[in-house]
Amino acid sequence: MAMALHHLFVVSAVFLLFVGGVSSEAEENNSRFSNIASATPAKPTYAPNPSPAPAPAPAPLLPPVDIKECPSLCEGRCLLHSRPNHCKRVCKTCCERCRCVPPGTAGNKKMCGKCYTDMTTHGNKLKCP
Known part of the structure; x- marks a missing residue:
């Protein structure tokens, strides 16, 4: 019986040492992770x-x-217009007023300046083709 008590005592002592060692390791791990979790991440830097x-x-x-x-310049400008006679007259x-005709059959009005782009009819529609 004394031998059984001795074995029981040794087994329980080993068990307590093992459980105590594991719990202290767990506490160390928790403390390491708690430091990481509580630390605020560094803000990224941008260029x-x-x-x-x-x-x-x-x-x-x-x-x-x-x-x-x-x-002759207006002839080329109004070449593809749906109403060529009207286009030539207006052009x-x-x-004559702005001393300019833009290149091409359409667009490019800005190349002649504000006189050409801002001229309007009596109905406030853009005049120059």
């Missing part, structure tokens, strides 16, 4: 924003044309 791209240069204005050239008026 500075690049400066905005410069504004594109305005379209170069065309040189003034001689009034004698207006009919000649704009050419």
Whole structure:
């Protein structure tokens, strides 16, 4: 019986040492993780924003044309228009006042400047084709 008590005592002592060792390791692990969890993560750093791209240069204005050239320039401008006679008449008026006809059959009005782009009819519609 004394031998059984001795074995029981040794087994219980080993068990207590084992459980105590595991719990102390668990406490160490918990304390390590609690430090990590409580620490605030570092804020990411970003590269500075690049400066905005410069504004594109305005379209170069065309040189003034001689009034004698207006009919031939307007002929080319109104070549594909649905109402070519009307387009030529209006184009000649704009050419004589603004001394400019934009290249191509449509668009490019800004190349002639504000005179050409802002001219309106009596009904406040844009005049120049």
